[in-house]
Amino acid sequence: MTSKIQAVKTLIVRVTFFLMKKTLSLLTQISYLLNDKLAADSSMSVSKLSSVLSAPKKERSDKSILVTTFELRFFDNCLPLLKQIRALGITSPIMVFINGNLECMHNASLRSRFVQEISLLSDVSIICCNYMAGT
Numbered sequence: 001m002t003s004k005i006q007a008v009k010t011l012i013v014r015v016t017f018f019l020m021k022k023t024l025s026l027l028t029q030i031s032y033l034l035n036d037k038l039a040a041d042s043s044m045s046v047s048k049l050s051s052v053l054s055a056p057k058k059e060r061s062d063k064s065i066l067v068t069t070f071e072l073r074f075f076d077n078c079l080p081l082l083k084q085i086r087a088l089g090i091t092s093p094i095m096v097f098i099n100g101n102l103e104c105m106h107n108a109s110l111r112s113r114f115v116q117e118i119s120l121l122s123d124v125s126i127i128c129c130n131y132m133a134g135t
Contacts, residue, residue: 016068020077064093070100071107074114086121093123100129 065085069078082094096118100106111128118124 016073020073020081023081064095065090066095066097068097068099070098071110074110075117079114079117082118082121082124091123093125094121095125095127098126098128106130 067078067081078096082096085094098106098111098114106128115126118126
């Protein structure tokens with residue numbers, strides 16, 4: 001039974017990593033497409049795009065972004081993803097759910113550094129768990 005649980009955990013980690021890589025790749029492609037659109041379409045001026053992206057929150061979509069992560073992915077995957085989302089001009093609120101460790105307590109200094117980095121980004125909220133891990 002324990003080996004089956006470990007296999008499922010490994011599969012979840014692999015799928016999560018794969019999805020994060022695909023998301024980052026798609027965001028990069030959107031960035032390139034947006035830049036091509038600005039260059040090709042003279043009616044879509046940079047100032048017009050800027051005004052759309054900086055619209056007051058009440059005029060924005062009610063959509064938000066949820067990112068789940070855990071300690072091993074803080075700085076290699078999650079933080080670059082969050083920075084890329086903001087660099088693309090996406091202003092939707094972001095919620096970061098930090099899964100806990102199943103077999104030990106979290107690394108307080110690592111989590112503290114991660115939270116400090118996230119706090120530099122606008123409109124990002126954090127939810128942390130000690131032991132619970134999402135599926």
